[in-house]
Amino acid sequence: MTDETEDEARHRAKMAKRKAVQDAEVASKTIAEKGLLIVHTGPGKGKSTAAFGLVMRALGHGWTVGVVQFIKGAWDTGERHALDRFGEQVRWHSMGEGFTWETQDRARDVAAATRAFDKARELMADPAIRLLVLDELNIALRYDYLPLAEVIETLKARRPDLTVVVTGRNAKPELIEAADTVTEMTLVKHHFAAGVKAQQGIEF
């Protein structure tokens, strides 16, 4: 056996393994028959953007989609304009105007969060909706603006064909436990770059 043949065999084995991983990833992207509870958390970017990507994919499949924004401003005008192309397929509710980092009034925040979650319940009860995004709900839970146990029970009791996506930093452990899929978005640029610089400091 020549070196080249060994290399080829190694490459073949590695690629067969890679194919299995890739097939699994592609399979996981198929829209599920069973509705999932999905959480996007962590300090990095992409939590709301990936949820928005899921919304656009679902719209592309012809689904009706609900979005409740617990904080105003997390989705920008470009996202709104893209959603506008889908007209009645999108039920959009921006409920977070009154939150404390704007108003610094806790009672008002609790009321705003409660209204937003009431809207979420209403959308969950609408059989036309197959995907519901509760954008930045984690913030309302983090500050105890909503009763955690009740929220989780409500999410768990969703219709079997409804997928719910919850976004925001600092997802509660109880929510993570209830979820089917949790992705943490971490910003790696800075500490990694610092490591590279240190190496250069050694080398030069």
Place this chain on the structure above:
Amino acid sequence: MTDETEDEARHRAKMAKRKAVQDAEVASKTIAEKGLLIVHTGPGKGKSTAAFGLVMRALGHGWTVGVVQFIKGAWDTGERHALDRFGEQVRWHSMGEGFTWETQDRARDVAAATRAFDKARELMADPAIRLLVLDELNIALRYDYLPLAEVIETLKARRPDLTVVVTGRNAKPELIEAADTVTEMTLVKHHFAAGVKAQQGIEF
């Protein structure tokens, strides 16, 4: 000072800090004047979906967007249908048909990756395009199907108003160093849930 007032002061201070973080996040979501090099990597979900979200947002802003898929199948039909709504605003090229985990033929893979990157260069040279997604380019780099240094030089030499998003697991350190923003998507569900179960094992 009553307890309630102290609580209120603490809440106020915490919320002022939270507002600063939130304002910074919202500001960071504004489409940049300067084109960025953005990398989505890590083993978790959401890498391509968040890129797709950026595409839809850019389309909503009226931009023309390019997408080169280095692996077939990473974006599904729902995503394609959503993009179809934007007609000529989207330049879509799926180039990854010949990759090794399908064909197990390295020479063919190198040729496919080279064709895909040639297409990327062509789109980078088109002044109409403001956002370019190189989906799963990291895979082609990981297996040395493309010359890393040349790819990075090409990405760094992009027009100042062009944002490029590179996705895929196992981003090369050199790419991370060259990037403006790097997000790692990590699947946290399983090990976190295991931790919760261990705690329950102690408690019950």
